[in-house]
Amino acid sequence: MRVLIFIATVDIILSIITYTYLRLHFQAARSITFFITFLLLMINTVACRFLPESIPLIFAKASAWLSGLWIAVMYYILLLSIIHGCIHIFDKLFSLHLPHLKIASTATTCLLLFIAWGTFRAFTPTTRIENIETDKLPSQSKYKIILLTDIHLGQVLGRSYSEKLVERVNQQNPDIILIAGDLLDEKIRYIERENSLEPLAKFKSTHGTYMAFGNHDYLDRPNLWQKMLENINIHVLRDNEAIIKQQIKIIGLNDWSRIKGSEAIVNLSKSNDKYYSIIMDHQPRRINEAAKNNYDLYLAGHTHTGQLLPNRQITKRMYALDYGR
Numbered sequence: 001m002r003v004l005i006f007i008a009t010v011d012i013i014l015s016i017i018t019y020t021y022l023r024l025h026f027q028a029a030r031s032i033t034f035f036i037t038f039l040l041l042m043i044n045t046v047a048c049r050f051l052p053e054s055i056p057l058i059f060a061k062a063s064a065w066l067s068g069l070w071i072a073v074m075y076y077i078l079l080l081s082i083i084h085g086c087i088h089i090f091d092k093l094f095s096l097h098l099p100h101l102k103i104a105s106t107a108t109t110c111l112l113l114f115i116a117w118g119t120f121r122a123f124t125p126t127t128r129i130e131n132i133e134t135d136k137l138p139s140q141s142k143y144k145i146i147l148l149t150d151i152h153l154g155q156v157l158g159r160s161y162s163e164k165l166v167e168r169v170n171q172q173n174p175d176i177i178l179i180a181g182d183l184l185d186e187k188i189r190y191i192e193r194e195n196s197l198e199p200l201a202k203f204k205s206t207h208g209t210y211m212a213f214g215n216h217d218y219l220d221r222p223n224l225w226q227k228m229l230e231n232i233n234i235h236v237l238r239d240n241e242a243i244i245k246q247q248i249k250i251i252g253l254n255d256w257s258r259i260k261g262s263e264a265i266v267n268l269s270k271s272n273d274k275y276y277s278i279i280m281d282h283q284p285r286r287i288n289e290a291a292k293n294n295y296d297l298y299l300a301g302h303t304h305t306g307q308l309l310p311n312r313q314i315t316k317r318m319y320a321l322d323y324g325r
Helices: 002-025 032-047 057-094 100-122 159-170 188-194 198-202 222-231 263-267 287-292 312-318
Strands: 145-148 176-179 209-211 234-236 240-244 248-252 276-280 297-299
Touching: 002 032, 002 057, 002 100, 032 057, 057 100, 057 188, 145 159, 159 198, 176 248, 188 222, 209 248, 222 234, 263 287, 287 297
Parallel strands: 145 176, 176 209, 209 234, 248 276, 276 297
Antiparallel strands: 240 248
């Protein structure tokens, strides 16, 4: 409920700012048709989370898509309002008589194209390859590890996305698949409606698939969610470990949103000298603690690199490392 209240509050604030900006600069935004359309989009941002299951899937997904895109549009209109407001002040101070309609039109067109480009990129992910060497494994030992994180299966990303993901992963012929949290977005019922988990049972790897919980994985009946994952052979690690071929140790931590301490990091580190020790921690908040306790590889997700430009300027300051190696 707190999440919905937060979304509704943000929706109302952004809607007021967006509508005011568009009405101020565009004649078309002053019509009753525009107002009704705008109001429906605003209501849909929250209402899409309460749609009954009797609603056809295509309409439910369309509603969720509109909600996500609409939030992005409003966010960038907010930034545009701030920048354009500063231009207005500068114009008044120096009597420059700038063409504000052209500024608003050009900027709005650019931000819509930018959102379209970002949406395209979200569905055409880039595979990054990192080569890591260690003296803790025999010289002839080589492991290909796939790291996935923040898939957020739900209303928007469903079964078709899962199928494409499995195809991309299996093409890599991995030895180990690791999921660093937030496989779930909001509600399990969205997963069940499309049976979005079923394709993930077809992950192919030599030594299995392991997952740590992220903050979203606790949003809806986490114990049931864990059982569903384990039923398709995804081994969930919540402050426990798995040993592979007596060479690699994989640790999965409970998310920082549930357990903020480092007790599990310390307790599970006692055999780190015997194995190449990998730790999955969804939110990258305990990097230093992992280093102090002699883990070899720390894997995380959560930040989405800020998700929307220029938010990385925030995540870079929140975490010791918000992206990359």
